[in-house]
Amino acid sequence: MLSHALAAAILATTLAAPATAASVNAGGRPATTELPFVATEIASFDTPWAIAFLPDGRMLVTEKGGALFVVNRDGRKTPVDGVPAVQAGGQNGFLDIAAAPDHRSSRLVYLTYVEPGNGGALALARAKLTVAGTRGALQDLTVIWRQTPRGGGGQPGGIIAFDPDGRHLFLTVGDRMRPASAQDADAARGKVLRLALDGSTPPDNPEASSGGVRGETWSTGHRNPYGLAFDPKGQLWLNEMGPRGGDELNRIEPGSNYGWPVVSNGDNYSGTRIPRHATRPDFAAPALYWTPVIAPAGLAFYDAGLFPAWRGSALIGGLAVGALVRVAFDGQGNADEVERFDMGARIRDVAVGPDGAVYVIEDEAPGRLLRLAPR
Template identity: 65%
Template sequence: MFLVTQDGARVPIEDVPEAYDHGQNGLLDVAISPDFARDSLLYFTRVAPEDGGGVLALARARMEESGGRARLRDIETLWRQLPSSRGGQPGGIMAFSPDGRHLFLAVGDRMEPGTAQDPDAARGKILRLNPDGSAPPDNPMAGQEGIRALTWSTGHRNPYGLAFAPDGTLWEHEMGPRGGDELNRIRRGGNYGWPEVSNGDQYSGWPIPRHATCPEFDAPSLYWTPVIAPAGLAFYQGAAFPAWRGSALIGGLRAEGLVRVAFGADGKPRQADRWPLGRRIRDVAVAPDGAVWVIEDGAGAGLMRLAAP
């Protein structure tokens, strides 16, 4: 984990806990507290080593800066996914609600598809937590035990994008299997169907029923076949690219570029642009000055700032 200045100078952040760094697993996401100027809290997710594999873990810590160095202090684990797994597809992407009162956490199925429909399995869900990791009393199943009390929506496969639109709507994207990458409008208590339905097929070629055949599940608002392998999601509200305001920006691993999704007057999304960058884009963020930052995936990956000419 690094602290990076606007001109690209970076300082390594010390005392970051160990991660289970295998395949798709490792250190996953970082989000600053809505009140960071006062509390200096960082929230971060990783797959933590456990029992020969790893568990998705959500933690927070205070970041201290002094003498040109930065480090994490008072690390506190807020939630852990049990049991452990050696599978990939961990999810681990976070988004704070616009009012800063709740933290949403996307949890992948860890390559165990059936668990996404199991209400007692900490897989294939989007969770809604208080900032201290406890269950809000107005969650859909708040009066129940375990993962049920934290679950906001279910039936997700491999979510790597989670963000609130300017109108307060929560959007999520996830990778499909062989086809069918999804952009979903997330609703309270929604079930998005995985693995019962998908607009893609198994990697073996074995078909999966399409969303249209099972209207009891929430269908994606937009999907991609061939896939783009979406990773990272941010809504643009800056001044540098005024034509993009209100659009969603999505990184593409397979697409090796940046995708812009625009929304019509009826709220329906459509792909408006796709810019090839020749790089596997893992995450995207919008800075206060309107510049767009993207980070690559893989060995030798770079962090890039995209600004208006």
């Protein structure tokens, strides 16, 4: 539990933001085993972490221990050399990967990982991907952003999203198990950052003129964010894990503060109570929260044709519940969990393929890459 002095310091550094739409407790929904899709195994991996599609329909899949593969639709796996060394353990390791918006011409990919040594900083790098024959390679790998201050525990975040016009990169940074740092404006922890594609600070960020972490920050007050995606209308959304209760789905607005650890709809693992969002309307409240938790991981929005009833929905991987969770939105932007599909395994990441199918990976060793298509 925070001391009175530390709590006061946190409140003094709080970046206030208006509350969002009223929260809904979606906890306790039973998962259906009558699945509206057939799950077909494409390939298996050693603790896979992230899926990303290349423009030609092939996939990139990361393994937490530090491996990367290009995967064909038939499941053929091509290993990729040149992956940087990672600090693997717990929630840390090789994390996300994403093809650059101009990948067809540049062949660039962006990747995140926890670096070994010096406390394990989260790093964002980009490199050129080449594939020839039975091997691929990351060439000219360059770190374009590194977490400061270094150090911390798990909960690194590290999820990448590009805005719809492909000019900016958004990056989640978890609190690294140091909750108070999420309210420290000069610490790259508990934040969503907005960067130019070369890692520099865009001049129209909320506090760009301040430089440093303040200049990079798009939103703050996050705990353990493992899902970040734009919806079909261009709105940015984030899901994050709460403590004991209070997993969140947040509509991300520039300059907003989402309150962690000052407020939460969950409590500390010790059992001590954390004030609820309703007590502090100056913090942005979640659009949806879960108690009991689902441990939300990957996030993707469905805007394809194979599942017409899912158009506009958010699809979220549930680790604790071993499920794929579908969230729908009304005309006012309010969110509600409408379906939970029992997958029989922890779901780490979710992606929508160019074929309109949904692809998920299991947080297992081995963990399967599955293609979900209508029955």
